[in-house]
Amino acid sequence: MTRPELYLDAAATTPPLPAVIAAMQQLQQSAWANPSSLHGAGLAAAEALERARWRMAERFGVGADQLIVTSGATESVHLALLGSAAGLAPGRVVISAVEHPAVIAAAYQLEAQGWSVAEWPVNGQGVVRLDQLDQLLSSPTRLVSLTAAQGEVGALQPLIQVAQASRERGIVIHSDATQLVPQGCFPFERLGVDLLTLSAHKFRGPRGVGLLIRAPGVALSPLQGGGGQEHGLRSGTEPVALVSGMAEALMALPSFDPVSHPVPPGSSAQIRRQRDHLLERLLELPQLRLCGPPVTDRLPHHISLLANAADGRPLPGRELVRRLAAAGVACSSGSACSSGSSSDSDVLTAMGIPRPERQSGLRLTLGSWLSDQDLDIVPDRFSSVLESFS
Numbered sequence: 001m002t003r004p005e006l007y008l009d010a011a012a013t014t015p016p017l018p019a020v021i022a023a024m025q026q027l028q029q030s031a032w033a034n035p036s037s038l039h040g041a042g043l044a045a046a047e048a049l050e051r052a053r054w055r056m057a058e059r060f061g062v063g064a065d066q067l068i069v070t071s072g073a074t075e076s077v078h079l080a081l082l083g084s085a086a087g088l089a090p091g092r093v094v095i096s097a098v099e100h101p102a103v104i105a106a107a108y109q110l111e112a113q114g115w116s117v118a119e120w121p122v123n124g125q126g127v128v129r130l131d132q133l134d135q136l137l138s139s140p141t142r143l144v145s146l147t148a149a150q151g152e153v154g155a156l157q158p159l160i161q162v163a164q165a166s167r168e169r170g171i172v173i174h175s176d177a178t179q180l181v182p183q184g185c186f187p188f189e190r191l192g193v194d195l196l197t198l199s200a201h202k203f204r205g206p207r208g209v210g211l212l213i214r215a216p217g218v219a220l221s222p223l224q225g226g227g228g229q230e231h232g233l234r235s236g237t238e239p240v241a242l243v244s245g246m247a248e249a250l251m252a253l254p255s256f257d258p259v260s261h262p263v264p265p266g267s268s269a270q271i272r273r274q275r276d277h278l279l280e281r282l283l284e285l286p287q288l289r290l291c292g293p294p295v296t297d298r299l300p301h302h303i304s305l306l307a308n309a310a311d312g313r314p315l316p317g318r319e320l321v322r323r324l325a326a327a328g329v330a331c332s333s334g335s336a337c338s339s340g341s342s343s344d345s346d347v348l349t350a351m352g353i354p355r356p357e358r359q360s361g362l363r364l365t366l367g368s369w370l371s372d373q374d375l376d377i378v379p380d381r382f383s384s385v386l387e388s389f390s
């Protein structure tokens with residue numbers, strides 16, 4: 001019997017919304033020209049691009065000139081860290097111990113330019129330890145990058161507090177909000193950061209496009225030269241249809257105020273209820289344990305688990321993911337970008353999870369394409385897969 005696959009891997013990527021596909025299809029036909037061209041076709045493309053830019057700027061409460069379109073979060077992160085460091089004397093860059101590999105790579109590139117890198121330790125739930133704040137933000141720290149929400153274990157970080165403390169000390173603060181924005185959009189200035197990264201494919205937009213949002217007055221140097229697009233900060237002919245698709249997807253997100261509501265509302269009205277119900281049923285299985293923060297303090301669509309066999313032996317997360325996929329449940333063992341390797345999870349290691357369990361992490365992340373009936377099937381499928389290890 002073939003089983004329909006239930007997609008519970010929203011943190012890896014999401015299916016584009018029908019409205020996004022429709023908008024992009026239409027623009028590929030009506031605004032396919034180079035937006036820098038001065039003829040009618042070029043002007044139509046430029047107009048579509050600027051319309052999308054204005055819509056996105058409005059969504060974040062910023063000026064259109066504060067948005068830099070990139071190819072996605074990996075590029076935004078590199079532009080944020082390397083581009084802001086270019087105008088600073090080398091010092092210390094602080095990143096959390098649970099950043100995405102893109103942030104780690106960008107920070108360590110700065111080492112070659114005379115910077116030192118410090119990793120901000122996290123507690124057992126994957127949240128940065130605020131008792132380290134004064135020490136880590138002391139001289140010679142000049143740059144901080146702290147994820148807004150951790151993708152592997154769903155931990156929300158005390159970003160507003162860290163941003164305020166950084167700014168008070170004249171430190172440039174960037175946040176990778178790739179996993180936060182899909183669960184709710186907010187006025188940019190409420191976070192108090194200098195630079196913010198996001199990626200459209202995580203919130204039902206197209207893959208291959210993202211944004212870096214910049215606070216007024218934050219100095220940034222481009223990583224590449226060329227035609228001078230994006231205010232000279234990201235040369236290259238703009239992908240009008242992708243940008244318009246990203247704007248369309250942003251419009252579909254709920255809004256929230258991160259100051260009064262540190263936990264975002266979730267990509268759909270029912271997602272938190274669905275997640276709580278699914279988690280409750282999964283935790284009835286004695287082989288599964290919640291890993292990371294409690295439901296009240298984590299991303300509202302996110303479940304992270306540690307899995308044991310009946311005899312208590314930790315189960316290999318990657319093999320579990322394969323067997324769950326064969327049983328029709330698509331999920332992930334930790335960060336999708338690192339699931340090609342079978343090493344210990346760096347995030348679970350940083351959280352102090354004991355060695356044998358660092359490979360037994362599982363991540364389930366929900367989206368609005370899942371119905372209650374879909375999710376009702378998941379615990380039984382889990383149960384059979386867990387049985388298959390005995």
Ligand SMILES: Cc1ncc(COP(=O)(O)O)c(C=O)c1O
Pocket residue numbers: 011012071072073074075100102147151176178179199200210336337
């Ligand atoms: C937190 C975080 N940052 C950065 C990225 C990289 O995003 P992109 O695929 O848009 O380059 C991801 C993707 O998994 C992510 O989850």
